[in-house]
Amino acid sequence: MSSNSVSSSKWKRWVPAAVIPVVIAGVAIAVPLSANATDSLPTKSPQDVLAMIGNSTVTAFSGTVEQTANLGLPELPAGVSASSLGAGSGSSSTPSPSGSASTSGSAGSGGSAGSGGSASTDSSAATVSSALEMLTGTHTARVYVDGPTNQRVQVLDQMAETDVVRGGNDVWLYDSAQQTAVHTTLPAKSDAGSAPDATQPGATVQTPEQLAQKFLDAVDPTTNVSVGGDVTVAGRSAYDLILTPQATDTLVGSVSIAVDSATGLPLQVNVTARGAADTAFTTGFTSLSLDTPSADLFSFTPPAGTTVTEKTLPTEPSGTGATPGSAPADAQKPIVTGSGWDAIVELPAGADSASLTSSPLLGELTSPVDGGHVLTTTLVNVLVTDDGRVFAGSVSADQLQAAAAAAAK
Amino acid sequence: MSSDLSQGPTEADSSTPDSAAAGVTAPLSGTLRAKPTAGWALMGSELSVLFRRRRTWVMLIALAAIPILIAVAVRISSAGSTPGRGPAFLSQITNNGLFVGLVALIICIPLFLPLTIGVVAGDTIAGEASSGTLRYLLVAPVGRGRLLLVKFVAAVAFVIAGTLVIVIAGALIGAALFPVGPVTLLSGDTVSLGEAGVRGLLIAAYVIVSLLGLTAIGLFISTLTDIPVGAMAATVVISIIAQVLDSLPQLDWLHPWLFSHYWLNFADLLRQPIDWSSFGSNALLQLAYVAVFGALAYGRFSTKDVLS
Structure with missing residues (x-):
């Protein structure tokens, strides 16, 4: 054998090692591209797209929702749950009167306060920390919806899951890591939304259509509405509705809502802070x-070995098993001042406010201002006054302080 | 090829008589076309050598000891375990012994399983080279590509054995020390024992698939050196580096490409309905690793001058 043929046959042995990575790289690049290849949709005016959302008849669907928040908050280490942050749920070392189950019952809904949504009525430290957890990093949830009364949201964590199940008038919240369940029975005639907090299955992760609805509610004559280029979300072609508030005192720069071209269902919501280039908050379907x-x-049915807490709705005049230590329900209704983009939500002082203001986690994240502490993010500011009231809104901290001062009078 | 007899077959590992014997009795004409039957015979002898090694048995027993340790520790500790503390599912063991195997898998995946796989996969070629038996394997009428495949399959057989040992030992010790009943899934739904068994096997399959990429990496490293300990250590170190990189949020973009990225996502099989997406992504990723490092190992091994 000549040395030439030996070296050429040796060379050939390396061909698979050279070709296979190229093939893999090609597939990895080509597959997302082909998924994004979309036929151009017929042009529609912003009014048409808004009408599509309004006329959407989708009542039953299932899908996976991914939410990513990049609000400038320090990212909590992966796998750190609310309890291990010292906020106290489940562990016997915490003397929190409301216990683990009832506090996590409204976990995360505080995060929606800034968008004028359902503010939590149970402002304990555990709620704050789990709300903060939802406001950082990426979270994945599976959503199952069949009509207005059958809903299930599964927030998927590694080795754990939080479920919100609504079947008829029964609402269950199940936390697999803590092995706790909270049961709420809605009043028989609750379709009018007398208990928006509990009926919202997305109390932990905002689904695109819920969040989109909140932003669409904020659309006022000063909001600039336009339609951007076609986008592809979860393999479906969609119109991109862009809301740009003209109000100068809001932190929201623009909101883009991907609206499914076939059904009018909002598939994705991206929120960009004023003056920022990157998206601060995004939630969208990855499959539908x-x-x-x-x-x-x-x-x-709560599984064996689960701590079950019965929770009565705050709107009900009387009930058994009410959370001990919680203030009367009517004293805790959130007050909304202003409307639209610069609305401010106020939570009056509650019984748990002491644990809220003394929470070490809150102390880490907030900065002291005149009369309280402010949690600053790129989209939402939250002011916790020294007397325990909470003000939140997509406005500057100064405006929150002004609102707090005005409300105190 | 020069015949360097300084590392003669006298140094051959005493536990590999089959491969040495196969090499000696085979016709000494390496240019013969590989016969399929020779490949199967080699496969059989390779597996029997692997599973008759004392080292293999020690590693399997060590893996089996982990669920037993967990179960005994939970059993004898008087303090009830608090939900949310320690590894996931630990607090569920007292209610249902079947969770012992699951907790053991969670504990074994980051270190113990990669360690044992590193030992087996790193030894595949380098071990034969260092003991001087590789030459004899190559004079058998089996191509180098096929020999590499046989070595890979044997290493995968160990992965399967190791994973099943953990799951089965966990189930047995759990059933012996704790009540066993319907299993609560992460979603809060409860499934019967039969379905729980099916899901347990699915999880074992997931873990086995998860470790294929590392096995291929170990095989490739093993072709690079004649020192088996070096190949073993390098394989284990790579698995640790991958997990360290996977935990750095600054390297988000890299995470889906790390072979260890989906290692602990087998709990997706415990949701209702089952979330197959991580199973699929994991399988594709591991397949890509096997293809890339299999091809690299082939390129290296088929062009290597085998001197010992």
């Missing part, structure tokens, strides 16, 4: 099926 989910997903 319009088939009706299986009915047994909406019935829930």
Whole structure:
């Protein structure tokens, strides 16, 4: 054998090692591209797209929602749950009167306060920390919806899951890591939304259509509405509705809502802070099926070994098993001042405010200002006054302080 | 090729008589075309050598000891375990012994399983080279590509054995020390024992698939050196580096490409309905690793001058 043929045959042995990475790289690049290749949609005016959302008839669907928040908050280490942050749920070392289950019942809904949504009525430290957890990093949830009364949201964590199940008038919140369940029975005639906090299955992760609705509610004559280029979300072609508030005192720069071209269902919401280039908050479907989910997903029986807490709705005049230590319900209704983009939500002082202001986590994240502490993010500011009131809104901290001063009079 | 007899077969590992014997009795004409039957015979002898090694048995027993340790520790500790403390599912063991295997898997995946795989995969070629038996394997009428495949399959057989040992030992010790009943899934739904068994096997399959990429990496490293300990250590170190990189949020973009990225996502099989997406992504990723490092190992091994 000549040395030439030996070296050429040796060279050939390396061909697979050279070709296979190239093939893999090609596939890795080509597959997302082909998924994004979309036929151009017929042009529609912003009014048409808004009408599409309003006329959307999708009542049953299931899908996976991914939410990413980049609000300038320090990212909590992965896997750190609310309890291990010293906020105290489940562990016996915390003398919090409201216990683990009831506090996590409204976990995360505080995060929506800035967008004028359902503010939490249970402002304990555990709520704050789990709300903060939802406001940092990326969270994935599976959503199953069949009509207005059958809903299930599963927030997927590694080795853990939080479920909110609504079947008819029964609402269950199940936390697999803590092995706790909270049961709430809605009043029989609750379709009018007398208990928006509990009926919202997305109390922990905002689903795109819920968040989109909140922003669309904020659309006022001063909001600039336009339609951007076609986008592809979860493999579906969609119109990109862009809301740009003209109000100068809001932190929201623009909101883009991807609206499914076939059904009018909002598929993705991106929120950009004023003056920022990158998206501060995004939630969108990564997969979506319009088939009706299986009915047994909406019935829930707490598994053996679970601590079950019965929680009565704050709106009900009387009830058994009410959370000990919580203030009367009517004293805790959030007050909204202003409307639209610069609305401010006020939570009056509650019984848990002492634990809220003394929470070490809050002390780490907030900066002291005149009369309280301010939690600053790129989209939402939250002011906790020294007397325990909470003000939140997509406005500057000065405006929150002014609102607090005005409300105190 | 020069015949360097300084590392003669006298140094051959005493536990590999089959491969040495196969090499000696085979016709000494390496240019013969590889016969399929020779490949299967080699496969059989390779597996029997692997599973008759004392080292293999020690590693499997060590893996089996982990669920037993967990179960005994939980059993004898008087303090009830608090939900949310320690590894996931630990607090569920007292209610249902079947969770012992799951907790053991969670504990074994980051270190113990990669360690044992590193030992087996790192030894595949380098071990034969260092003991001087590689030459005899290559004179058998089996191509180098096929020999490499046989070595890989044997290493995968160990991965399967190691994972099943943990799961089965966990289930047995759990059933012996704790009540066993319907299993609570992460979603809060409860499934019967039969379905729980199916899901347990699915999880074992997930873990086995998860470790294929590392096995291929170990095989490739093993072709680079004649010192088996070096290949073993390098394989283990790479698995640790991958996990360290996976925990750095600054390297977000890299995470989906790390072979260890989906290692602990097998809990997605415990949701209702089952979340197959991580199973699929994991399988694709591991397949890519096997293809890349398999091809690299082939390129290296088929062009290597085998001197010992």
